[in-house]
Amino acid sequence: MFNLYIFVVVVSVIILISFKIKSFFSSFGKERIKLEFIPATQYFLNVRAAVEVPQWEAIAKTHYREAKGHCEICSKKARMECHELWNFDTNTFTQKLVGMVALCHECHGGIHYGHTIHSKDRADAARITKHLLKVNHWSVDTLQNKMTSAQEEAARLTRLARNGGSGYKLDLTYLNQKKYRLAELRKMTNDERSRCIKKESY
Numbered sequence: 388m389f390n391l392y393i394f395v396v397v398v399s400v401i402i403l404i405s406f407k408i409k410s411f412f413s414s415f416g417k418e419r420i421k422l423e424f425i426p427a428t429q430y431f432l433n434v435r436a437a438v439e440v441p442q443w444e445a446i447a448k449t450h451y452r453e454a455k456g457h458c459e460i461c462s463k464k465a466r467m468e469c470h471e472l473w474n475f476d477t478n479t480f481t482q483k484l485v486g487m488v489a490l491c492h493e494c495h496g497g498i499h500y501g502h503t504i505h506s507k508d509r510a511d512a513a514r515i516t517k518h519l520l521k522v523n524h525w526s527v528d529t530l531q532n533k534m535t536s537a538q539e540e541a542a543r544l545t546r547l548a549r550n551g552g553s554g555y556k557l558d559l560t561y562l563n564q565k566k567y568r569l570a571e572l573r574k575m576t577n578d579e580r581s582r583c584i585k586k587e588s589y
């Protein structure tokens with residue numbers, strides 16, 4: 388009986404270790420924090436700018452509850468920040484909200500790395516950079532290359548928008564879901580651009 392108990396414990400430990408090793412190596416090469424640079428025509432156009440402060444807080448809390456206090460990228464238990472996920476359609480010139488996630492300050496700052504290095508204090512920016520390199524297993528050179536790519540993509544989207552007109556429409560129909568009813572939002576449309584009031588860049 389005792390031998391069987393030891394056998395079960397040993398096998399469980401081996402399975403656990405192999406799983407950890409596998410997940411450690413499989414995380415290499417994966418871009419868990421994806422840098423995002425907003426096209427210049429879309430600065431200050433986001434959910435936060437389109438709704439009242441209490442409504443934004445209710446929306447954000449919906450996601451903090453779903454994430455149970457853990458960052459949805461790095462899993463760290465931390466004070467949460469709400470990040471909006473966008474899709475840019477260059478045919479219809481639409482910036483569409485396609486999701487929202489609860490993130491720790493460092494992962495969120497990593498996504499908005501352009502904003503981080505220009506606007507945050509040096510200690511905060513250094514902390515975010517360190518976290519970004521660690522979570523993505525990036526070298527400083529890789530970070531530089533990724534920044535260049537993200538900047539080029541934002542410039543491309545900006546150029547297309549300017550050639551096609553004034554910018555992208557802001558589609559916030561994602562917020563018409565039942566789970567956001569607590570926020571007492573008006574019915575959102577596929578063009579909320581004119582309703583946005585300048586608040587923060589993200």
Ligand SMILES: [Zn+2]
Pocket residue numbers: 458459460461462463490491492493494495
């Ligand atoms: Zn995180």
